[in-house]
Amino acid sequence: MVRASRLSVAAALAFAGLGALVLGVSACGRRSEGPLPIALIGDRTALDTSSLRLSPAARTIRGATVEGLVAFDAEGHIVPAIADRWIITDDGQSYIFRLRDGTWPGGSRITAETAAAALRKALAQLKGTALGLDLAAIEQVRVMADRVIEVDLVAPVPDLLTLLAQPELGMPYAGRGAGPMGLARRRGGAELSLIPPEKRGLAPEEGFSSRARNLLVDFMPANKAVDRFNEGAADLVLGGRIDSIPLTEQTGLARGNVQLDPVIGMFGLLVDSDQGFLSEVPNREALALAIDRDAIIAAFNIAGWQSTTRIVSAGVEGDAGTVGERWVGVALEQRRALAAERVTRFMAGGKPAPLLRIAAPNGPGTRRVIDRIAADFKAIGVVAVQVGEDKPAELRLIDATARYGRASWFLNQLACSVHKPACIMEGDMLLAQARQTADLRERARLLGEAEAQITSANPYIPIARPLRWSLVRAGVAGFALNPWGWHPLPPLAALPK
Known part of the structure; x- marks a missing residue:
């Protein structure tokens, strides 16, 4: 049987409450003739896609050309x-x-x-x-x-x-790369065009040139991308994340211009050191106990965005449902009191208050999150400061969208071979067993046990699901909401018949 059918994205659609911010995009392009100008958040290093450790912008370029x-x-x-x-x-x-x-x-x-x-x-x-x-x-x-x-x-x-x-x-x-797009470098970015079928060894298509448009892709920081859109010099901004989403609040953008993808994934703090205060599981849990996740969510005022204490998004394929949200029914004050006791115990004997660096990208959204986390940690006696995302740190803000909607994606991010600090071998062994298990029910059971083991070790402190946003001029053809949080370029170059 040939299977070229659509894959299930039911887990992603569970997050479709974010669609409250989204209005429809009409089918015909505003610029039906001439190139489509796109501002892609990132820098020109995205043009080098030879390494497979790809930035978000580089994934977009490689996906179009290889x-x-x-x-x-x-x-x-x-x-x-x-x-x-x-x-x-x-x-x-x-x-x-x-x-x-x-x-x-x-x-x-x-x-x-x-x-x-x-x-x-x-x-x-x-x-x-x-x-x-x-x-x-x-x-x-x-x-x-x-x-x-x-x-x-x-x-x-x-x-x-x-x-x-x-x-x-x-x-x-x-x-x-074999296409489907060719790329020509230009100042500030690149021009991409669909390769004619006959140049790919395929049969010619009548009217191909009239149905294809070039894409002018410029790489720039988020603030400049938003300015470019507001000035009318770009019809599309791609690559928006939580660090830059407040920029959309400070403009005269119509609600329909801001598009939020219904993504799932991980947004929280990854333990990047198992030394000092973070060497003990109860201390790592103390940080998880202290965070007021609902206050972080409220600071962004985005309908449908919900906090979580789980590693795995609820309801995805392979989620056995045996691990639920943590500390349900326990008031924040009680959680912080327990966390503060652990900090006090750590400081017994004259140790200074724990000082934790949080590595995170710079941007107004990130600062909004880190400022609230720092206040939460201060309430239990822990000092937190933000450092650059490429700097050494005890904690690291992770902001990753799932590549597919199953429990295994989430747990693989925390495997010992991927991230060593604070990993737990018992959970790793269960993950390895699950990968070798043909029976999907048994696999779900093993993944549930692995999630419970990894959760108890607290190598990652969940906050919420990630956010991915774009700015779209009304009438741009080829753009659609996407559960994976990035937007392929080839559909944008193909005009409707």
């Missing part, structure tokens, strides 16, 4: 790319891809041998990362015929297509 077997459309659904069709075996442990009859850059035919080699190289480069763990069930990539490859798994990975559509799984040939 195709994988499959890709995302504007709404985050799976569409064909280098593979034009695929079959999944009934046991879910083998994916067979038929490659399109086309060419790599330079004119060489796309073959199973070259595609398999590119995929194996990408998988090898991702070892030691959380995405590498997501893909760890891949046993081998085999060549079956001239244009057919098979991906064999040791256990089912229901979201394998979503994983293979990630920009990191793009498959360059001879150091060059």
